[in-house]
Amino acid sequence: MTKSEFFSELSASWDREHSRPGELERLRDFAGHFRLGPGERVLDAGCGSGRLVALILEEVGAGGSLVELDFAPGMIERARLKTADPRVDFQIGDAHDLPFPDSDFNKVIALALLPHLDDRCAALKEFRRVLKPGGMLVIAHQLGREALDRLHAESSGPVRRDRLPEKAVLAGWLATAGFSSCEIVDEPGQYIAWALA
Template identity: 45%
Template sequence: MESDRAKVRFFEERAADWEEACYPRDVRARLEELIPSFGIRPGETVLDVGTGPGVLMPYIQKVQGPVGRLVAFDLAWAMAKEAARKPRRPRDGVLRADVHALPFPDGLFDRVLCFAAFPHFADPAAAVKEMHRVLRRGGVLVIAHLLSREELARHHASHGEVRRDVLPPEPAMRALLGRTGFLVVELVDRPGRYLARAVKTGRPGSAAMNGHFLRGHG
């Protein structure tokens, strides 16, 4: 669809300056306060969904420690290329991929983080199904923003390409996660924070590994 292509162009064109423009020092401080709520544990295998220029990567790696594994991806090539410039450990990876058809085997990840990305998915139900599939049983999905649902809607309204990209109301989000096989353990929606945490309880589907990994700093 042309609207989807326009949205990808929106992010492609802004990739080089995204991190500097969107994450100044005060926003970084708020992000650092948010990270502990993700519940990442040392040694976990984590998927960073819609990583953009890799904003979360150093924070995740710090908590994981030397034996953890981080895989980050974005639909926009330019964003994924920016993320690939971030320092990585030998087992980490960055690739260009689509959340609606993830190129990973079932049950690979302990934790899936979807930060500042969920409203941009063309098909939220398909995206949630795929994130569920690649989580191990008992693994955790985290959907998070540094804005509330209302604040995010106002923010996106000022940009034509993403003006319709909003988070579902709480009942709809709970229903979406529940029917996919998640148990919602926390849903916070207040000024300056949106956080949904859900544990995988249902069965995964299946898919093959076919992503495009990008090379960068090791």
């Protein structure tokens, strides 16, 4: 089974799994780390079932726009059900080969995506390419590296070998991809990187 098929199959239960008591509030708090602002054009890469749609739209406001992109058709089908808002575009696509022109976005958010990418460096270069100068990539996980790696190692299916890089490794990849600066935190409960194009 490919990863895209794996995530498409998971899509039916994804929202249920992430709607336990307190989960939405926790995500809302966590979304503060995305540093979103009014009028921004945002790419939600590996958007899954669209858990972030409402939160992002609230922050970017009437003048903003959002692309929800995922390579698993099942996830995009679910995400589409979340809104008919004209500010949102839904696309089935691969983070390694983004269907957007250079310098298209103010912000790229990759929530719980990085470990699953086959060629992380190639995807980071794509994120850098589609960001406007001064735009920001936010790589975010609601678990620290050790806990997330353990979770994947204990899972079955094609994600069991997926791992997050140590901070210094990620910093090197981001520099190679052309980001001018980055800040990375890895602590219990969160692993977040902010990188400036």
